[in-house]
Amino acid sequence: MRVTNNSVCQHLLCRYCYFLSFVFFSLALLAIAALIPRKWSDYSQQRCNLNICVSNTGIHSNIIVPIKNNVFNWSENILLDGIGIDTISNYTYLSFGWGDRDFYMSTPSLRDINLSTTLKALFLPTSSVMDVKGYQSIPNYLEVKCIKISQIDYLRLMEFIQATFQVDAKGRKIRLGDGHTTNAGFYAANGSYSVLRTCNSWTGEGLRKANVNTPLWDGLSFAIMWHLRSSCD
Template identity: 25%
Template sequence: MAADRAKAFRILRWVAAILLAPVILFALAAWIGSSIPRNGDWIEPDPSDGRTIPILIGHNGIHTEIVMPLVSPEMDWRPVFPARDIAAAFRPYTHVAVSWGERAFFLETPEWSDLDPITAIDAMTGGEGIVHVAHYVRPATSQDYRILHLRPSEYAALVRDIAMQLDPAETREILPGYDRYDVFYTARGRYHIGNTCNQWTGDRLAAAGIAIGQWTPMAGGVMKWVPHP
């Protein structure tokens, strides 16, 4: 009986090792990939030296978003993300937060307690991309929302690249958000384990010339490039 228990324990250990190995390898690859720089010579401009556009990079530990001024000389987001698309349309919004993810996962997981493992697995193996847009009033910096100052040319490149990720206006679907101040829009791209929501954030920042890791599938891989407040 003792020998049988020992054998069963050894089998369980091997099963656990087999199941954990891909997770460990993914985490290791993500750490290495996010540590290899793109635009490694970029230096954040000093606002006292000239005009800059402050943006925020926000995260909840798993997912990241880019928070931008609603209106600036480089971009007026109001025609692209009109307030009429959200329930609380008449608040004095000052910023929009944009992030990207897998359609089914986004729409079916308003809270992490709603997470369905099957939905998560399906997302990792490939799914349709969708953009989440939240409207904010004077968002404050914090540990979870860190400020970056961009040069006007860098910000212009950022907003241009984000706009290119959206479906054309004539075919774009508008889908209800989680609350009264947010909304989803159909977007370009396919979500999978190599192209996650955080990789999308990293790619947008890289397109603007900002220093970021080569592969940033996890939120931490993005946030380690953004200075603490």
């Protein structure tokens, strides 16, 4: 049986069309999942009087909490004047973000993105890092949204953030290096980064610990911000 060039081209074209259809269908499912909330009306009946905030850099989302309130004090859990190189210890807020160690530490901005590092972070399980920043006020140069949660939910969120840090034999958090700004530092973290568990997935997981609604697929920072609501009715 003779195979013509036309039949080969048609076969390759069909395979290409199938592949494009699969990619389009997958992206459409993810887009829909980003718009669907995980819960519709399951609100806490407890008193919500504690603030938490989430910031959006356009790619990454970060959880911002007060240094201390009447239920938790971060100054007892992390060395504040050792976070960044500015030696400031009178911060009012701390920002926490989790992500791929190599990508986070070597990519201060979008123009510094390295293709090999990005592909490795997305498709291979890689070591992770905590990006910690100290603020004297809520940053106004980022998109930030704040909500109130209950005391029990707040403590669950603090436990989740605490458990993400790797610690040494003495229980101290392990600082790996300076951050990309003078108020930031990188710390060793637990968990592996991959396309299935991204920086925004970590934020979403933490918010769910605090009974805060998140999208069905929390891989995008804008989706987390869009769904962010108080966990109280």
